[in-house]
Amino acid sequence: MSWYLPLKYLHIALALLSLSSFMLRWFWMARGSAWFNHALTRRLPHMIDTAFLLSGIILAVAISQYPFVHDWLTAKVLGLVLYILFGTLALKRAPNLIWKTFFFVLALATFAYIVGVARSWNPQSWLIYLAGD
Template sequence: MYMIVKHAHLTIIAITFLFFMINFVLTMKGSDKVNHKLLKVGPHVLYTLFICTFIYLVVVNPLNLYPFVNGWASSKLGGFVLYVLSITFALKWAKSTPWRIVGLISTIFWLAMTARLGFADHLKSKGIEEGANIFYNLGKPMLTAIC
């Protein structure tokens, strides 16, 4: 059951990003289709499912990775919150094209950082004091490559 929920969790992440990209393109075009009911309600349903699968994975996880106890799990939760805030910034708060593009880049960055953190198996067993700077340690090489 754990693996089924884990794969559902990863699929939900991919679908939320797909919804974001569709909304972003429609917003940049100034299309009225951005107000379609599926595009308005769909992401909220997916975020709810995401949180439900997250809670299940945290409760049942075999490595005892709990947010606010383990730095890895806390960083994953923080990455998700920043990912959602970046989406909100790109689609709702930003009023000009340059700021929307900043929101797009921020969204992609936080998705990539959180995904990269998910594959950092050596960090999963560290405590919060060792893992407090996980995003900084993982992001430094990525930012160096981009700049």
């Protein structure tokens, strides 16, 4: 599987693009910038996120690890659902900027949790590194 490692790097790059486009949109929203409603700002993140999810699914199939069979991938998929939910609340659905900031922080924390799960293959995420041996 000579393509596995390049695809994994693509997955990581898309994860960073997804996160940075979310943060940029949030700052534009908070500042009331016209960029927030620009057609590109609304479409590009969906294209990035679709490619991102697809890369994760192909990687998972390649190593025969599946959500709802293997705990770490279950945690990643549930984490992704939460990241999307908090992200939507942070950008649009929350009633005011205080709540939007609250959900923005939750979305970032969820993202950090998922990266910890990806690195450790464990739903306990970064906590396993704290526990020591």
